[in-house]
Amino acid sequence: MTLDANIPAAARILCVEDDREIAALLTELLREHGFAPRFVSSAAAMNDLLQREQVDLIMLDVMLPDEDGMSICRRLRQISTVPIIMVTAKGEDIDRILGLELGADDYVVKPFNPRELVARIRALLRRSQLHPALIAARQAPMTFEGWRIEPATRTLFDPDRVKITLTSAEFDILLAFCRNAGRVLSREQLIELAHGGQAGPVERSIDVHISRIRQKIEPGAKSWTLIKTVRLGGYVFTPRVETIDDAR
Incomplete structure (x- = not known):
């Protein structure tokens, strides 16, 4: 087993899964690859566990006995930025897109x-952790249109200095835009810049994440001006981005 220096030792993976057979298989798989799995079979049990301890990532089944995974995901996103992987037997595009939205x-x-699942977990954990070498070189906060993004703490503040909640993927994409302002970026380039080449379920999930970012940085806008779509090209981040050296 090869350990990734960018992933915390024995990363705690909370699996919310009511199928005992699948839970047993995941337990063996995750432990084999150096993770520390926690398993619960219901939303109520998940709530209790999260009150007692922190986890590094949540694997969330869609079909649960007391609350569906979509509802749980929506609820978690209101209070937490913990990385979430939806795990389901439903493979339709509408289900996948809804989960991402x-x-x-x-x-x-x-x-x-199994190997793909472990790769996805590792990629998501890498994106959600602070990388010391990267922070040392690129930790300076940046501002655009009164907004402030802080790579070192992975936080975003609006012009009134209110902290805005972003998922791990949303933050990575917005940070990639800020570091490449004015440059047209294709979906493939965004995947490479934001995810280190580790794409989500499909390339067009980038569109879902960008839609959510737009709604957060331009709430109520009738047309998007900060992240513009370039026909046959991708996207371009239009505002002027400035790096600031002083601590907030």
Whole structure:
């Protein structure tokens, strides 16, 4: 087993899954790859566990006995930025897109390839952790249109200095835009810049994340001006971005 230096030792993975057979298989898989799995079979049990301890990532089944995974995802996103992978037997585009729109960072369909699942978990954990070498070189906050984004703490503040909640994927994409302001970026380039080449379920999940970012940085806008769509090209971040050296 090869450990990734960018992933915390024994990363705690909370699996919300009511199928005992799948839970047993995931337990063995996650432990084999150096993770520390926690398993619960209902939303109520998940709520209790999250009150007692912190987790690094949540794998969330859509079909649960007391509350559906979509509702849980929406609720979690109101209070937390913990990475979420939706795990479901539903493979239709509408289900996947809905999960991403509600704040999931990734979406895996059963039956899944074990190696692919582990790769997705590692990629998401890497994106959600602070990388010391990267922070040392690129930790300076940036501002645009009164907004302030802080790579070191992975936080975003609006012009009134109110902290805005972003998912891990949303933050990575917005940060990539800020570091490449004025440059037309294709979906493939955004995946590479924001995700290190580790795409979500499909390339067009980028569109879902960008839609959510737009709604957060231009609430109530009738047309988007900060992130513009370039026909046959991708997207361009239009505002002037300035790097600031002083601490907030």
